[in-house]
Amino acid sequence: MRKPIVAAGVVCAMAGSVLPARAERPGPTPVYRHVDRGTGAEVRLYRPTADRAAVEVVATDLLIVKSLAPGRTETRIVGSGEDLTITLDRAGVAVTDSRLPLTADGSTTEGLRQARGRIQSSTAVRRAVRLLGQMDVRDTSPISHTLLVTRALLGSALGEPDADDALRSWSKRAGPGVRLVRAAAQQQPDGPTDCWTSYVMEAITAWIEYEDCVDSEEWWDIPGMLGCLLIYDIRAIGAFSWWVSCVGFRG
Amino acid sequence: MRLATVVLQVVIAFVLTASFMPIVLVNVPASREPAAGSLLAAGMLAGLFAVIWALWPRRRR
Numbered sequence: 001m002r003k004p005i006v007a008a009g010v011v012c013a014m015a016g017s018v019l020p021a022r023a024e025r026p027g028p029t030p031v032y033r034h035v036d037r038g039t040g041a042e043v044r045l046y047r048p049t050a051d052r053a054a055v056e057v058v059a060t061d062l063l064i065v066k067s068l069a070p071g072r073t074e075t076r077i078v079g080s081g082e083d084l085t086i087t088l089d090r091a092g093v094a095v096t097d098s099r100l101p102l103t104a105d106g107s108t109t110e111g112l113r114q115a116r117g118r119i120q121s122s123t124a125v126r127r128a129v130r131l132l133g134q135m136d137v138r139d140t141s142p143i144s145h146t147l148l149v150t151r152a153l154l155g156s157a158l159g160e161p162d163a164d165d166a167l168r169s170w171s172k173r174a175g176p177g178v179r180l181v182r183a184a185a186q187q188q189p190d191g192p193t194d195c196w197t198s199y200v201m202e203a204i205t206a207w208i209e210y211e212d213c214v215d216s217e218e219w220w221d222i223p224g225m226l227g228c229l230l231i232y233d234i235r236a237i238g239a240f241s242w243w244v245s246c247v248g249f250r251g
Numbered sequence: 252m253r254l255a256t257v258v259l260q261v262v263i264a265f266v267l268t269a270s271f272m273p274i275v276l277v278n279v280p281a282s283r284e285p286a287a288g289s290l291l292a293a294g295m296l297a298g299l300f301a302v303i304w305a306l307w308p309r310r311r312r
Contacts, residue, residue: 161280196285203273233270240269240292247289 030056032143036135043135045143055146057131064128066150075150082124086115086153095119119157129154137170145170168208172215195246199239206235260307264299268292 030044041059048054057064062079072089083098095115119125132151137144148167155163213228272292275282282288 192289193285196288200276200283200288203276207273207277232273233266236273237266237269240265240272243292 034143038136039131039134041131041135043143043147055143057135057147059131062124062127062131064132064150066146075153077122077124077128077154079127080123082122084118084122084124086119086157116157116159119154120159125154125158129158129160133166137166145174172212192247195243199243199246202239202242203236206232206239209235256307257304260303261300264296264303267299268296271295 029046031047032043032045034043035041036043039059041057041062044056044058046054046056052067052069054065054067056066063077065074065076065078067074067076072087074088075086077084077086085096085098087094087096093112093115095118097118129151132147132154135147137147148170152164152167210228210232213231214225217224217228272295275291275295276288282291
């Protein structure tokens, strides 16, 4: 069962000097700096260490920091009086708010609801999503990818249906070897509503991957397109059968 | 109509529903809601079965 709370990835951004110095800096000097033309935000990449790499986006009164470590990613958003950290690792999703004694543990359904609720109530996260959506990330660099993945992560947590559109467009531009694969926290279904939510995610993913599959085929490659259709149909029928079974119509 | 025929009709309706539901879900956001979507899926299944049953050729007596 999949919860629509997360896709994947992390971005670090840093609110410049106007922010409190609480934000942990990944290194002394960025090895790369770039000021985005559209938003004026500065993107900083720090020299990766053996156990951590980080990218920051610094805008007026808003800092986004994405840290990557083995088996773990963190997205930290500081701004609007908030300091929120979303952690993804093998255990699941955790949302930590430094102002409140709250750590929503995504390993349980209730924890996932709390985590998502905390993200959805955050003004800083909404500002971060808006900022990342306005940035010029048309090139195929790893930094652009990191920013897009972070936007997709935060947008999906906010419940935006088009959260990964920009990332999907980027993956198509990046070349034939790059494709988007959805990832989500795994949970056992609690009831019919969860069954339907999981079915919808699987069905939509099957259709999107069918479209990607057809797009990657040449127009004259009829067997290839039929192969895409066969795979899609098997997935669609399997997903629908699973939903029927999940809601209790077991033969 | 024999029982095997009716089972075959149900299977065909099920496959058609399963194949077309993802397209509906992608293009009609309201269908992603659990109540509306479940009702739509059940309705599509029942409707397709009814159409297939009605159009199925029958032996003349």
